[in-house]
Amino acid sequence: MPTLTGISTNNEFLSGVKTIYKGSVPEIYNSTKYYLVKQYIDEQVKNAWYYEYLFKATNLGAIGGDENLNFLPEDEVTISEFLKILIELADISEEQINEAVSKQESHMPALIKEHWAKKYICYGIEKNIITIENVTGDNTPDTFVPRCDAAYMINRMFIDETNHPNLRIPSNLYKYDENVSCERNTRWKAGIAFKDQGEILYCKDEIGQLYLNGAMDGTDTGYINWNEKLNRAEASKLIVKCKFVLDEGLEKEK
16 A cells, blocks of 8 residues: 555555546556545445446546545435536636626526525536526525436536537547447337336437446336436446546556
């Protein structure tokens, strides 16, 4: 186990390749360098399906645990929290965010103007990542985000070409043509990717794109549960699938 001066023992280390995107080519960091991530001491978490995604998402700085290092995988994610994660994951510049605030803030109700996520909400609305209806009326900025809305937000941020000029990192998601030849697309077009695929009422195309990218899958019993709320475990997987990172050989130190 490597040691770093002043580092708490409640940590794990990764060694391998890490990248930061600067322009058109990722900058590859020295593969002998160690990367610090939080340690989640609950053995149930370490044996869970999402631990691989949690580990990488934490290393990206996109998600973490509470003050006691508990991940709380079943806790649902609000639309403000998820929007903040996506905007920071995409490395949208503060200048771009502030420009959106200057355009949108005057149109916002007091609830939004006084909310901690005001700047993210303004940017999200300005770039059509969310709509004002997502955070007003029957909803608030603290409404838990359904899986279908999360799929829409990711598509707008990382897949749709309209928002790509604002990204300062390479996206790991691709726009799949409906005629692309692959097993997933065959199943999706046949309506048998999920048992409840025919019941999807909103954001069906966006869910389909995430399914084709391997970012959004169903339950062990074959359901996509499109309108259920997104939890932190699922969010960690989506985070990792969104961002292009060269992490081959990234392993936990013993």
